[in-house]
Amino acid sequence: MEKVYNFCAGPAMIPAEVLSKVQDELVNWNGLGTSVMEISHRSQDFIAVAEQSEKDLRELLSIPDNYHVLFCHGGARGQFAAVPMNLLGDSDTADYMDGGYWAHSAVEEAKKYCAPNVVDITCERDGKKAIIPASEWSLSDDAAYVHFCPNETIDGIEIRDLPQTDKPIVADMSSTILSREIDISKYGVIYAGAQKNIGPAGLTVVIVRDDLLGKAKQILPSILDYSVLVDKESMFNTPPTFAWYLAGEVFKWLKSIGGVAEMQQRNEAKAKVLYDFIDSSDFYRNEVHSDNRSLMNVPFQLKNPELDALFLEQAKAAGLVALKGHRAVGGMRASIYNAMPIEGVQALVNFMAAFEQQHA
Amino acid sequence: MEKVYNFCAGPAMIPAEVLSKVQDELVNWNGLGTSVMEISHRSQDFIAVAEQSEKDLRELLSIPDNYHVLFCHGGARGQFAAVPMNLLGDSDTADYMDGGYWAHSAVEEAKKYCAPNVVDITCERDGKKAIIPASEWSLSDDAAYVHFCPNETIDGIEIRDLPQTDKPIVADMSSTILSREIDISKYGVIYAGAQKNIGPAGLTVVIVRDDLLGKAKQILPSILDYSVLVDKESMFNTPPTFAWYLAGEVFKWLKSIGGVAEMQQRNEAKAKVLYDFIDSSDFYRNEVHSDNRSLMNVPFQLKNPELDALFLEQAKAAGLVALKGHRAVGGMRASIYNAMPIEGVQALVNFMAAFEQQHA
Known part of the structure; x- marks a missing residue:
């Protein structure tokens, strides 16, 4: 790839x-x-x-x-x-x-x-x-x-x-x-x-x-x-x-690119895209209160964990890699550190939407 | 360069x-x-x-x-x-x-x-x-x-x-x-x-x-x-x-390349070229007894330390870099670790011989 x-x-x-x-x-x-x-x-x-x-x-x-x-x-x-x-x-x-x-x-x-x-x-x-x-x-x-x-x-x-x-x-x-x-x-x-x-x-x-x-x-x-x-x-x-x-x-x-102030704006925008999408969906969920949601690491679960393996496999095929959640919490985790462009987050959301449509 | x-x-x-x-x-x-x-x-x-x-x-x-x-x-x-x-x-x-x-x-x-x-x-x-x-x-x-x-x-x-x-x-x-x-x-x-x-x-x-x-x-x-x-x-x-x-x-x-046995032979050959040249010269000297000479680091001094700076400058110009000795012992040091090919040691000896001819 x-x-x-x-x-x-x-x-x-x-x-x-x-x-x-x-x-x-x-x-x-x-x-x-x-x-x-x-x-x-x-x-x-x-x-x-x-x-x-x-x-x-x-x-x-x-x-x-x-x-x-x-x-x-x-x-x-x-x-x-x-x-x-x-x-x-x-x-x-x-x-x-x-x-x-x-x-x-x-x-x-x-x-x-x-x-x-x-x-x-x-x-x-x-x-x-x-x-x-x-x-x-x-x-x-x-x-x-x-x-x-x-x-x-x-x-x-x-x-x-x-x-x-x-x-x-x-x-x-x-x-x-x-x-x-x-x-x-x-x-x-x-x-x-x-x-x-x-x-x-x-x-x-x-x-x-x-x-x-x-x-x-x-x-x-x-x-x-x-x-x-x-x-x-x-x-x-x-x-x-x-x-x-x-x-x-x-x-x-x-x-x-404009220093940490600009980076923060980009990180907030990236996180918003992903959390907003998760919150708008009944198929995915994030367990963290909005007061304490991380800008950097976004864990999310599928309503049906039996689809986890298929999600990861198809995401990888779509060029979206390393999304498996930590074994302690299961599900998925999207780490969207500074180096992740918003296009990557958008691509993930698009994939998640398509996967949901296929399996909801 | x-x-x-x-x-x-x-x-x-x-x-x-x-x-x-x-x-x-x-x-x-x-x-x-x-x-x-x-x-x-x-x-x-x-x-x-x-x-x-x-x-x-x-x-x-x-x-x-x-x-x-x-x-x-x-x-x-x-x-x-x-x-x-x-x-x-x-x-x-x-x-x-x-x-x-x-x-x-x-x-x-x-x-x-x-x-x-x-x-x-x-x-x-x-x-x-x-x-x-x-x-x-x-x-x-x-x-x-x-x-x-x-x-x-x-x-x-x-x-x-x-x-x-x-x-x-x-x-x-x-x-x-x-x-x-x-x-x-x-x-x-x-x-x-x-x-x-x-x-x-x-x-x-x-x-x-x-x-x-x-x-x-x-x-x-x-x-x-x-x-x-x-x-x-x-x-x-x-x-x-x-x-x-x-x-x-x-x-x-x-x-x-043949493992450590082969590497040792190459290292011994590299060190021999350099020590033999130094020992054959009145212009350069190495202070270590042959019983304990390092295969990896060969310090050497010029008889006239006033030429040190010129030696280093001309060596660098000839593509032979990082030869300055540690401040504790002065002079020069050629570290000839595994990655140094014998061609590098030969190039150094050739340069040293030419420098000696010019300044002896």
């Missing part, structure tokens, strides 16, 4: 223009006669990539000067350990808001390092899955920080509000970063695995407020130590250079 | 045939209409990549069945922390043989978790840098394991012998793996950052003997926990899929 629309939840689509440029220059980058993945991370050429990518990300997210930007190894799950080991200081607890699979996975790792105060923030509203408003979250007095995951990829749940607290707010933004405007100054630490809206898997972006450095536990592996990474400008060890370069190309692309 | 010979110490050259194939299929891999970096690590297509790459690596290195192969995040420096946290068990010491910059860096990280017994194994032999024979290394009785680095990239030192011990031998093989034949059964753990002989930076290969699992400290981040990675088949979190795929292509290439 020559070209498909790829709804994979991650590793997800890379913008087509970016991938095409990367292909063109893969064996001879910058006129050097080598691939970008074959040069030293300490070379002038790569340092220019590193600096430009940080500059572009700072511009895209309006990152204040008192925040550091780190490009790390280890994925978001690495940060599940790094966050408590970097931020707990003398405290032995932190608030963990549990809104789904990923927030809960962070809890499990945090338990190695502290006694987390775990708060179930899920609820039912109008018969749909929803999240308790952040103003009502039960925070503890002695927590070192408040951790949450603003987008649960499996359930298709998004949290847009923040609690009122003077504690640092820490957010796993793997599926949120760059998808909509965020006020970075409200957070202590933001981290994100790259494989949704940034670039290839294996790279992790961390944005950390200056005053939170210097509290790392002695047992923290240096590759996860924010102070070390700040000090060494993310080059304590050889970084995943190719993924970093590709992330930089994604940032340039995002700037070229 | 269209094509150069790239002597970078890492991230290093990728075999030209591999890079060309990767470029061809970058936007449409396996006929899926997507890039390999855009598909789920849990998809059948990627699992086939993961399985084949492990199978090929096992075949290339004759890895016995009682060893696990892991594809990890974090680089070799991640393993500097992972090794003590996985292997110390109840012991509070391990033997660290210090033969150079990288072995020493492993010591610094190990100090977070134990009181390492650090043994300086460097010596001078016939006025050259050398390493004390492994049979004479001072091992301690209560060490949980013996750690060493068989190839020091900065000094251009290689260690080919092993100590007699019933303790697990742990080796940082970042610059050794796949370059020459190794008897895996003599080791407890072998680890290697990918960016020398395997693939792009950001991937780490770990080979661990079965009986060493299950001793991990509770504080070990799960992404570095060998038992977790074994249990989840290196997919506890999203692995660096593109780097893994590319490593698999490098393994296929290595098999296609």
Whole structure:
């Protein structure tokens, strides 16, 4: 198949223009006669990539000067350990808001390092899955920080509000970063695995407020130590250079289309097309309350689950791939990250309508 | 410049045939209409990549069945922390043989978790840098394991012998793996950052003997926990899929040329051309005793260091790039990893001879 629309939840689509440029220059980058993945991370050429990518990300997210930007190894799950080991200081607890699979996975790792105060923030509203408003979250007095995951990829749940607290707010933004405007100054630490809206898997972006450095536990592996990474400008060890370069190309692309504000508008438009269609149909349904529907991941069920396999098979034949839902919730899931054009969502809706007509 | 010979110490050259194939299929891999970096690590297509790459690596290195192969995040420096946290068990010491910059860096990280017994194994032999024979290394009785680095990239030192011990031998093989034949059964753990002989930076290969699992400290981040990675088949979190795929292509290439035995012959031939030329010249010199000269990294000095800059400039103009030595030793360094063809070494020697003739 020559070209498909790829709804994979991650590793997800890379913008087509970016991938095409990367292909063109893969064996001879910058006129050097080598691939970008074959040069030293300490070379002038790569340092220019590193600096430009940080500059572009700072511009895209309006990152204040008192925040550091780190490009790390280890994925978001690495940060599940790094966050408590970097931020707990003398405290032995932190608030963990549990809104789904990923927030809960962070809890499990945090338990190695502290006694987390775990708060179930899920609820039912109008018969749909929803999240308790952040103003009502039960925070503890002695927590070192408040951790949450603003987008649960499996359930298709998004949290847009923040609690009122003077504690640092820490957010796993793997599926949120760059998808909509965020006020970075409200957070202590933001981290994100790259494989949704940034670039290839294996790279992790961390944005950390200056005053939170210097509290790392002695047992923290240096590759996860924010102070070390700040000090060494993310080059304590050889970084995943190719993924970093590709992330930089994604940032340039995002700037070229108008930045995060424009991206948010496009993402809202894409999500609206799909949710509106699902809501207008008796054949498909989405279980999430409109307050908390994710812009990025749209799970949906067929009224008759016996048709799931046929749906997936015919969708694939129509060039609409990776629509199978996570095993925890079943059904389908359309992940419509930044790189998914609205034409892809329209093609999906057209297919869904035709499938419904055939099988309703 | 269209094509150069790239002597970078890492991230290093990728075999030209591999890079060309990767470029061809970058936007449409396996006929899926997507890039390999855009598909789920849990998809059948990627699992086939993961399985084949492990199978090929096992075949290339004759890895016995009682060893696990892991594809990890974090680089070799991640393993500097992972090794003590996985292997110390109840012991509070391990033997660290210090033969150079990288072995020493492993010591610094190990100090977070134990009181390492650090043994300086460097010596001078016939006025050259050398390493004390492994049979004479001072091992301690209560060490949980013996750690060493068989190839020091900065000094251009290689260690080919092993100590007699019933303790697990742990080796940082970042610059050794796949370059020459190794008897895996003599080791407890072998680890290697990918960016020398395997693939792009950001991937780490770990080979661990079965009986060493299950001793991990509770504080070990799960992404570095060998038992977790074994249990989840290196997919506890999203692995660096593109780097893994590319490593698999490098393994296929290595098999296609005849495997590690053939590669070792080629590497020995390449190194001989370069060392023989250096030894025949009064204009260049290498400081390492022939007992311990690295097959992979050949540092050399010009008699007159004032010519260094000119040498580098003219070499670059001749398509011979990344020859600058590490700042710790100065001069030049030619890294001639697996992907460097003998034609590249010959071109370097020809250039060196011409430069000598011009400036001697």
